[in-house]
Amino acid sequence: MNSLFPYDVMVIGAGAAGLMCAALASGRGKRVVVLDHSDQPGRKILISGGGKCNFTNRTVTPAQYLSANPHYATSALKRYGPADFLDLMKRYRIAFHEREHGQLFCDNSAADIVSMLMSECGAGGVEMVLDAKIGAVTGDGPFRAATSRGTYEAAALVVATGGLSVPKIGATGFAHTLAGRYGLAVVAPRPGLVPLTFTGADLDLMRDLAGIAIPAEVTFGKTKFREAVLFTHRGLSGPAILQISSYWLTGQSITLNLLPDLDVQARLLERKAQRPNAQVETIVGELLPARLARALVERAGLLGRPIGQSTNAALAGLARLLSQWPLVPAGSEGYRTAEVTLGGVDTAGLSSKTMAAKSHPGLFFVGEAVDVAGWLGGYNFQWAWSSGWVAGMSV
Incomplete structure (x- = not known):
C-alpha cells in the first residue's frame, strides 16, 4: 500500500480512546482510518485489571483527576459518563461486576471490551491499519502520516497514542513529540500510580517485611488514601501507595498510619x-x-x-511510629510498572468541548496523551471513553 488514501478522520492509536473516537466518528458517517504500530488493537485494555479490565467506576467526578487545569475534564465527563459506557456494554450483553470503591470489571475477559469497540468500528466501516510503524506526520488539514504500510491523508487527525507507562506494550512519547512540532506545550510527564522505592535503612526494613500487606492510611500534604499497603523488596506498593504516588513529589515525605482507626498511644x-x-x-x-x-x-x-x-x-x-510514620521515598519504579502517565499535552492549548488544539482546529488529542490522569479504580479508562467520545462527535 503505497498510494495516498484520503479520509475524513485519521486516528493514530488503537487503544481505548482511539477506538472510541473512531467508532463515534464513523457512526456519524465519517470515513475513518486507524493507524497503530502494534499488531493488535487495545493491548492496554487486554492486560488491565488482571485481564478483567476495570473499565470505569460507579462514581466519576473531576475530583478524581490530576491536571494542571483541574476543571478541564469536567465537560467531557459530563457529556459521556459511566452510565453511557454501561449502556453500550449492555447492548453487547457484556456481563460485569462491582468491586470495592465502585470499581467495575468484566465478568469474563477484557477481550470483550476490545471486541465490542472493534464491532462498533466495523459497523461504521473504519479501516484498521495495524503493525504500521508511524513516521513523519505533516500538514495542517489535510494531515499526512507516513507509515511502514503507506502514506495516509485525512482532513482531521486524532492523536490517541497514550503516554509513557507500560513500555513493554510499546508505549512512547509520540503524542508529546508531535504536540511540540505543532507548537503545543507539554506538561512534563512522570510516572503515576506506581510503586515507591526506598534506600538505606528504610529499604532494609522493607525487604525484611516483603510480602506483608495491611490496610493503612497514607498521606502526602492534604491528600490521603486508605487502602492496602504492600511491603516489597524495592519499597512500598499496594493501592494506597499507587494512589499517593501520583501526588508525591521527589524529595518529600509521605506519612504512613498503620492503625488509622485506633488511638495507639x-x-x-x-x-x-x-x-x-x-x-x-x-x-x-x-x-x-x-x-x-x-x-x-x-x-x-x-x-x-x-x-x-x-x-x-x-x-x-x-505510637507515633505506628500512626505517623514519616518516610521519604528515593523514587518510584518508573514507567515500567506505572499504570498511567502524569502530565502530557497541556490542556491550555486544547478545547475541553472538542479536544481539538485551539491553534490547529483539525488536530485532536485524547486519552492519556493529554494532561489528565485519574485515580486507580477505572477512572483512566473512563477518561479515555469520555475524551474519545467528545473528539469522535467533533471531528
Missing part, C-alpha cells in the same frame, strides 16, 4: 496498666502482623522489654 498505656509483664512486641502483635510488629518495636528501641518497664515517653514515640 491510649491503647499502649491501657495495656501497660493491665498487662505490665507482657513484652511490647506481643502487645503490638495483637494489632499488626507479628513480623511487622517486631520490626517496628525494634526500631523504637523497645524490643524484648516488658511494657510495664517502658516509659510513657517511649510508648508515645512508638
Whole structure:
C-alpha cells in the first residue's frame, strides 16, 4: 500500500480512546482510518485489571483527576459518563461486576471490551491499519502520516497514542513529540500510580517485611488514601501507595498510619496498666502482623522489654511510629510498572468541548496523551471513553 488514501478522520492509536473516537466518528458517517504500530488493537485494555479490565467506576467526578487545569475534564465527563459506557456494554450483553470503591470489571475477559469497540468500528466501516510503524506526520488539514504500510491523508487527525507507562506494550512519547512540532506545550510527564522505592535503612526494613500487606492510611500534604499497603523488596506498593504516588513529589515525605482507626498511644498505656509483664512486641502483635510488629518495636528501641518497664515517653514515640510514620521515598519504579502517565499535552492549548488544539482546529488529542490522569479504580479508562467520545462527535 503505497498510494495516498484520503479520509475524513485519521486516528493514530488503537487503544481505548482511539477506538472510541473512531467508532463515534464513523457512526456519524465519517470515513475513518486507524493507524497503530502494534499488531493488535487495545493491548492496554487486554492486560488491565488482571485481564478483567476495570473499565470505569460507579462514581466519576473531576475530583478524581490530576491536571494542571483541574476543571478541564469536567465537560467531557459530563457529556459521556459511566452510565453511557454501561449502556453500550449492555447492548453487547457484556456481563460485569462491582468491586470495592465502585470499581467495575468484566465478568469474563477484557477481550470483550476490545471486541465490542472493534464491532462498533466495523459497523461504521473504519479501516484498521495495524503493525504500521508511524513516521513523519505533516500538514495542517489535510494531515499526512507516513507509515511502514503507506502514506495516509485525512482532513482531521486524532492523536490517541497514550503516554509513557507500560513500555513493554510499546508505549512512547509520540503524542508529546508531535504536540511540540505543532507548537503545543507539554506538561512534563512522570510516572503515576506506581510503586515507591526506598534506600538505606528504610529499604532494609522493607525487604525484611516483603510480602506483608495491611490496610493503612497514607498521606502526602492534604491528600490521603486508605487502602492496602504492600511491603516489597524495592519499597512500598499496594493501592494506597499507587494512589499517593501520583501526588508525591521527589524529595518529600509521605506519612504512613498503620492503625488509622485506633488511638495507639491510649491503647499502649491501657495495656501497660493491665498487662505490665507482657513484652511490647506481643502487645503490638495483637494489632499488626507479628513480623511487622517486631520490626517496628525494634526500631523504637523497645524490643524484648516488658511494657510495664517502658516509659510513657517511649510508648508515645512508638505510637507515633505506628500512626505517623514519616518516610521519604528515593523514587518510584518508573514507567515500567506505572499504570498511567502524569502530565502530557497541556490542556491550555486544547478545547475541553472538542479536544481539538485551539491553534490547529483539525488536530485532536485524547486519552492519556493529554494532561489528565485519574485515580486507580477505572477512572483512566473512563477518561479515555469520555475524551474519545467528545473528539469522535467533533471531528
